[in-house]
Amino acid sequence: MSLAVLDPVIHAPNRLQICCMLASVDTIDFATLREALDVSESVLSKHIKTLEEAGYLKVSKSPSEGRLRTWTALTSTGRKAVKGHLAALKAMMEGVPGV
Amino acid sequence: MSLAVLDPVIHAPNRLQICCMLASVDTIDFATLREALDVSESVLSKHIKTLEEAGYLKVSKSPSEGRLRTWTALTSTGRKAVKGHLAALKAMMEGVPGV
DNA sequence: ACGCCACTTTCCAAGTTGGAAAGTTTACAC
DNA sequence: GTGTAAACTTTCCAACTTGGAAAGTGGCGT
DSSP states (O other), rough: STTTTTOOOHHHHHHHHHHHHHEEEESSEEHHHHHHHHHHHHHHHEEEEEHHHHHHSEEEEEETEEEEEEEEEHHHHHHHHHHHHHHHHHHHHTTTTTT | SSSSTTTTTHSHHHHHHHHHHTTSSEEHHHHHHHHHOOOOHHHHHHHHHHHHHHTTTTEEEEEEEEEEEEEEOOOOOOOOHHHHHHHHHHHHHHHHOOO
């Protein structure tokens, strides 16, 4: 029941969503994330940077549909951290009836 | 995949733990929560107040083991909100492999 | 009346979050 | 090679949150 495992870098709502979205696929582009989160470009950029600086995410730029786009992907460290975080959440939810 | 369902009152790590702990039992006392969360009295008091002001939690005082103690319990509104929140978290986790 | 226990409030410093606006980079169009 | 635009990134700033220390409060035992 220890809370130490809840990683604040991952737990913030917007970043949690980014992490969950990325956990099930290889890569997602900036615009897709932005639409999903419904935040400004600056905000998404900063969340990505936060995850990147934690070593959880890697950014790459490559063209798609004529324009250079920013692609994000979890690193293996990030994947582990996300799984750990989700496992911690699941553990907290254990025992809660009807969930 | 909408994030609107993640309730910030519940999502904060310490309050999430309080809510999860309370979700599976009727009532928990102040000291037990304090030990579980490992925070100062002022901090726990404020988190309880936040949950109370949201209508999610009710406080009552009654003696136990010779001393007056503070008991916390989720309201029915709170129980619904917590379930909703946990369901939202679960929904976000859906599709993440191996969790 | 006094002290103590169990909180509650106040005070304050630090960190987080979000958007607007300005800046950067790259890719064309001319 | 200059201008323009897309797609971010950074800077700036206001608002909110969080946490602990310290002071305050109310009930109880003596």
